[in-house]
Amino acid sequence: MIYAVIPAGGSGTRLWPLSRAGHPKFLHPLTGSAASLLQATVERLGSLATPEHTFVVTGTAHATAVARQLAGLPEENILVEPSPRDSCAAIALAAAVIARRDPTAVMGSFAADHLIGDPAGWRETVRQAARGAEQGLLMTVGITPTWAETGYGYLETGEPTGDGPLRPVTEFKEKPDAEVAEAYLRSGRHLWNASMFVWRVDVFLAELARQQPALHAGVVAIAAAWGTEEQDEVLGTVWPTLPKISVDYAVMEGAATAGRVATVPGDFGWNDVGDFHTLGEVLxxxxxxxxxxxxxxxxxxxxxxxxxxxxxxxxxxxxxxxxxxxxxxxxxxxxxxxxxxxxxxxxxxxxxxxxxxxxxxxx
Amino acid sequence: MIYAVIPAGGSGTRLWPLSRAGHPKFLHPLTGSAASLLQATVERLGSLATPEHTFVVTGTAHATAVARQLAGLPEENILVEPSPRDSCAAIALAAAVIARRDPTAVMGSFAADHLIGDPAGWRETVRQAARGAEQGLLMTVGITPTWAETGYGYLETGEPTGDGPLRPVTEFKEKPDAEVAEAYLRSGRHLWNASMFVWRVDVFLAELARQQPALHAGVVAIAAAWGTEEQDEVLGTVWPTLPKISVDYAVMEGAATAGRVATVPGDFGWNDVGDFHTLGEVLxxxxxxxxxxxxxxxxxxxxxxxxxxxxxxxxxxxxxxxxxxxxxxxxxxxxxxxxxxxxxxxxxxxxxxxxxxxxxxxx
Incomplete structure (x- = not known):
């Protein structure tokens, strides 16, 4: 059992005119069923996380839609950002709020707008990652690449460190050109970075404090006021001052260099539903x-x-x-x-x- | 100066979904200007026919739209068919109504939904046809073919009979296959049948009486009641009994065999705006x-x-x-x-x- 955090942001511009800023990709039923991508993301958690342990971080424009689509989630688990500050602030806020409740909790962060063909296989991979997280590693779930995709970032991995599936992540790689992507595919050491993370909240917050002290101080201050009369005041004052930066760039790249990141390769039919052609391939x-x-x-x-x-x-x-x-x-x-x-x-x-x-x- | 008759029927199904049974092709501005095809057809008459000498025959569903689009036309010149009986009944009704007013009038019948690039050239051709009509011929205006079109009917012509542009029409030809269309194009004797007719109303009605006596009797009876208290009663009773047949098939083919049809070849940028590809070629x-x-x-x-x-x-x-x-x-x-x-x-x-x-x- 882990805590699940679902950052629900981004408008999915390559899915225009269906996806709009006002009604983004994650709210749409792009799943082959009546469920929206967001609803499917929560359903997929299954036994990994209870509703009480599931958090969504979203913007003011989508808070009500999220609340209605996820009627089973406690109200207070929908964290509403006053303005978009990119993924690091969103995920760090959730980590800090969870840490107030359970200081050594393991949390996983999973995008709200991806599809997964084999949910049971995915849950098994996340459980393996959670075991690495318990040992103090910042875990990612890497996707075994099946073609030389140039639209994704990659994780470069080292030799497995034990008997299990865990591998150290030596470097985060930006979206490659076609030639480099071919080399990654052949190497056997590169995985797609699907922005799935699993870690102990205390480990993540410590690494955040080391690399992004201002961001760390900000989310800790907000989390301290969370659920109190001060919440709106503190959130409204502090949030706009937080650096606008992705969690990959702010924390994970530096942590990888420091040898604190590992991954579990997964092969569970992951798809980011990035555009209509992809949607046609998946459904x-x-x-x-x-x-x-x-x-x-x-x-x-x-x-x-x-x-x-x-x-x-x-x-x-x-x-x-x-x-x-x-x-x-x-x-x-x-x-x-x-x-x-x-x-x-x-x-x-x-x-x-x-x-x-x-x-x-x-x- | 002639009488102009504009049969405004047909829904233009190849222009779906723009053209509909309820709002057919001729009511749409497919002319490159704000004018509808119907309005452009009336404007094109210019000095050929006054509004008082211009008649439109249309169905009950479109009578009001026609009346509004052609605000300059006398109300009584919009003849409303109780039900569709194909082109022969529509044109014959107009001929019979005109004959009551002016028994030897020359009338021209022109489709409501064609485009003509050179209206002055077209009017000149119609004037030449009118001279043939005055001599007692059933005149058509044939279009000099510019490619081997398989979507139109053709007029097969004989040797010119005098110094003028008139040629006898020996036969009406159905839409040909590609090979036959190529032969027609090469022959120099075949013209596109654009369903433009010019004749004296007495000559046409006599030929109608010879070939389609029931249809002739019907429209003469209706015309006799036209503008009287009896009009609705007679129209409602007689119209549904009229044969549903095209004027080409009912009258012109037989008249050609009898040597009574002639044509003036025209080259004035005629287009039937039959489908969206054609529309793209023309505009x-x-x-x-x-x-x-x-x-x-x-x-x-x-x-x-x-x-x-x-x-x-x-x-x-x-x-x-x-x-x-x-x-x-x-x-x-x-x-x-x-x-x-x-x-x-x-x-x-x-x-x-x-x-x-x-x-x-x-x-």
Whole structure:
């Protein structure tokens, strides 16, 4: 049994126009069932963490939606950030709040917007990581790469230190170019960094104090006021002063250099559902290879002589195609996207340009 | 000066989902300006026919829309068919009504949903046809073919009979296959049948009486009651009994065999705007070859790395494309179509299948 922390942030711009700043990726049912990615993330914990031991850290804009989607979670376990301060502040706040309750608790941090094909296998991997955490290591769960992906960061690992599956992480690697990614894939020593962490809260907070003393002092001050009359006052004063930095960059890279990070390689069908092409790869398609998200809704779709489509009929309109292939069609009430699957990554550019144009209502 | 008759029927199924049974092609501004095809058809008449000499024959569902679009036309010149009886009944009714007013009037019948690039050239051709009509011929305006089109019927012509441009029409030809169409194009004797007719109403009605006596008797009876208290009664009783047949098949083919049909070849940028690909060919495109119909409306379109598209943003939504080419994207409030330009003809099949499914609201 561990504490689970789910940072629920990020808007998933490559899933525009379905995913929006106001209704981001993790709130959408991109799971092949009615569950949202966030709900699936909590369900996946199963016996790893009780609702009382499960925390979500999210922004003010999404607090109510999170509360309604996760009706089984205690209210006080939904930590609402006054403003986005990146992942280190979010995770550190949760760690500090948990540490007030249980100073040597083991906590795992898991993104709210990923899919996992084999939840039981994932839980087993996390349990192995928890054993490393109990021994004082900052654990990551690395994904055994199955292709030379250039869109992910990598963990470079050393020789296993014992009989178990644990391996030291010697270095965090940025997203590689294609050649380097091929080399990583062949090396057998590189894992995808899926931003899953497992550690004792006291160990993490000590490492945070060493590398990011201001951030540490801030979250400890906030946690001390948590649940008291002072909470809003302290949070509102201290939070905006915290450094805006990712936990990888702020803590994990330095900890790896200091020999304090290890990993358990996992192979449980992890997917970050980063774009519509990926979504089409992960979710079940019809015999023509067309993946229709939420295709049961009326009036639905009419796909004639069309194959390998990713279709999201997300407005109450008929989506009709004739003679098109390998295409993404995302239909929402105020915006429509048509794009080849091979260009799925470029959807982010539309969002960037719409922002530049000041079309804030559309992004 | 002639009488002009504009049969305004047909729903333009290959222009679905823009064109619908309830709001058919001729009511839409597919002209590159704010004018609908119907309005452009009337404007094109110019000095050929006054509003008082211009008649529209349309169905009950479209009478009010026609009346509003053509505010300059006398009310009584909009003839409303109680039910669709194909083109022969529509044109014959107008001919019979005109004949009551002016028994030897020359009338021209022109479709409500075609585009013409050179209206002055077209008017000149119609004037030449009118001279043939005055001599007692049933005149057609044939279009000099510019490619081997398989989607049109053809007029087979004989040797010119005098010094003028008139040629006898020896036979009406159905839509040919590709090989036959190539032969027609090479022959120099075949013209596209654009269903434009010019004749004296007495000559047409006599030929109708010879070939379709029941239809003739019916429209003469209706015309006799036209504008009297009896009009609704007679129209309601007689109209449903009229044969449902096209004027080509009912009258013109037999008249050609009898040597009573002639034509004037025309070359005035005629286009039947039959499908979205054609629309993209006819209307002006941007430098990337993208034709956006009504593209000034907000929020408009966002076409990145996209070429040779036909985009109809006909709902108040952003249409965004990335990396697509030669594609049709038609966005309406209740249905979306995505289709390669090369498959533009197959849009009709969607409409047929939707009808079969009973999705009458969508067609």
């Amino acid at each position: 079940p398609a019809d015999p023509a290879g067309n993946m229709v998200l939420g295709g049961d809704a009326k009036p639905g779709v009419f796909l004639r002589d069309s194959t390998n489509l990713v279709v999201v009929p997300h407005s109450a309109r008929l989506v009709a195609t004739v003679g098109v292939h390998d295409l993404i069609v995302v239909d929402t009430p105020d915006a429509l996207l048509v794009c080849p699957r091979a260009r799925a990554q470029d959807v982010k550019q539309i969002v960037d340009e719409l922002k530049e144009r000041g079309e804030v209502g559309l992004v | 002006p495109a941007d430098p990337a070859g993208n034709m956006v119909l009504g593209g000034d409306a907000k929020p408009g379109v966002f076409l990145r790395d996209s070429t040779n598209l036909v985009v109809v943003p006909h709902s108040a939504r952003l249409v965004a494309t990335v990396g697509v080419h030669d594609l049709i994207v038609v966005d309406t409030p209740d249905a979306l179509l995505v289709c390669p330009r090369a498959r533009a003809q197959d849009v009709k099949q969607i409409v047929d299948e939707l009808k079969e499914r009973g999705e009458v609201g969508l067609v």
